[in-house]
Amino acid sequence: MISKIESLGTGTGKIVYSTNDCQDILRLSKAEILELFKSSGVVLFRGFGVTPIQMKAFSEKFSYSYLKDPTKTSIDSVDFVNSVDNGMGASPAHxxxxxNPLQPDVIWFCCQTPAQEGGETLFWDGVQLWKEMSKHLKQLFVEKKLKFTFEDVPLDMVNQWIDGGETIDDCKQVLDQFEDFSYQINEDSTFSLKYLRSAVVKTKYGNEDAFANFAWTSHARGWEIFEDGSKFTEQVVDELQKLYDKFTQEISWQAGDLAMIDNSRFMHGRREFKDNRRQLFTTIAKILD
Ligand SMILES: [Fe+2]
Structure with a gap:
C-alpha cells in the first residue's frame, strides 16, 4: 500500500516514500505502482534501500524482454543490470x-552511492517540450525524420543491441521486421545499419505527441541529424538549448533510491560529477500493461 507520495520536480513526477508499514519495495502493490507510473511517467522510490538485485526483482513485476547495452558494463551477478558510470561528464537529453527500433518502454535507475557533488539524473517531459516548441521547430521535426547510421558493427554487438541471435541469419530475421530500417552486411561480416524515425512520437499511455528522441545526443556527438544528412542550424540549436534549459527537472540521488521512467515520453541525461564514488545502475525493458 502506498501511503506517502510527494511531487518530484515541477511536472507530473512523483516520489513514493517507505513508511513504517512498508519498507520492503517488493511488498508495494503492483497495480498501484502501475497506475501511478502511467499517470506520472517518472516515479522515484525513496527510503527502501534498493540494491541492484532488488531493482531487477522489482522490475520483473512490470517488465519483460530486457535489453543489453553493449556500451555499458554489466554486473555479472544480475542479468541485464548495467553500471551507468562510464565517464563522469554531463550527458545530454535522450x-x-x-x-534502436526496439526502444525500451521503461528505464530503471538504482543509486547505490550518489556522487559527492553533481551527478544528478536530469529528465524532460517530451509532451511538455512538444507543447512549448515554436511552430517553426515543430514544422522541421514533422517534415524531416531523424537518421541514425552505424558502420562496421560487429555481429555480437548487433545481437546484443536487438537481441537478434548469434548468427548473421538470426539477426537478419529480426532486422527484416523493422520499419524504416535498412542494413547491409559487409565483406568482413560486420553490419552497416540505417534507421529513420520521427522525433515526435506517441506516448505509450495517453497516445499524446511527445518530443522524445535521441536527437540532442546525436547533435552533441556531431552526427548528422536528419534523413537528408543535414545537421541542426545555429538557430535550431539555440532554440532547443533554451527549451531544454527551461524544462529541465532532476533527481538528486540518495543511496538506495530507485527510479522508474517512461521512456516513451521522457528523456533523461545527467549532470557531470568529479568524484569516483557514484554508483548508479540501470536496467531497460518492455513493460507489461
Ligand atoms: Fe541513458
Missing amino acids: TEHGA
Whole structure:
C-alpha cells in the first residue's frame, strides 16, 4: 500500500516514500505502482534501500524482454543490470536506446552511492517540450525524420543491441521486421545499419505527441541529424538549448533510491560529477500493461 507520495520536480513526477508499514519495495502493490507510473511517467522510490538485485526483482513485476547495452558494463551477478558510470561528464537529453527500433518502454535507475557533488539524473517531459516548441521547430521535426547510421558493427554487438541471435541469419530475421530500417552486411561480416524515425512520437499511455528522441545526443556527438544528412542550424540549436534549459527537472540521488521512467515520453541525461564514488545502475525493458 502506498501511503506517502510527494511531487518530484515541477511536472507530473512523483516520489513514493517507505513508511513504517512498508519498507520492503517488493511488498508495494503492483497495480498501484502501475497506475501511478502511467499517470506520472517518472516515479522515484525513496527510503527502501534498493540494491541492484532488488531493482531487477522489482522490475520483473512490470517488465519483460530486457535489453543489453553493449556500451555499458554489466554486473555479472544480475542479468541485464548495467553500471551507468562510464565517464563522469554531463550527458545530454535522450531516450534510452532512442536510436534502436526496439526502444525500451521503461528505464530503471538504482543509486547505490550518489556522487559527492553533481551527478544528478536530469529528465524532460517530451509532451511538455512538444507543447512549448515554436511552430517553426515543430514544422522541421514533422517534415524531416531523424537518421541514425552505424558502420562496421560487429555481429555480437548487433545481437546484443536487438537481441537478434548469434548468427548473421538470426539477426537478419529480426532486422527484416523493422520499419524504416535498412542494413547491409559487409565483406568482413560486420553490419552497416540505417534507421529513420520521427522525433515526435506517441506516448505509450495517453497516445499524446511527445518530443522524445535521441536527437540532442546525436547533435552533441556531431552526427548528422536528419534523413537528408543535414545537421541542426545555429538557430535550431539555440532554440532547443533554451527549451531544454527551461524544462529541465532532476533527481538528486540518495543511496538506495530507485527510479522508474517512461521512456516513451521522457528523456533523461545527467549532470557531470568529479568524484569516483557514484554508483548508479540501470536496467531497460518492455513493460507489461
Ligand atoms: Fe541513458
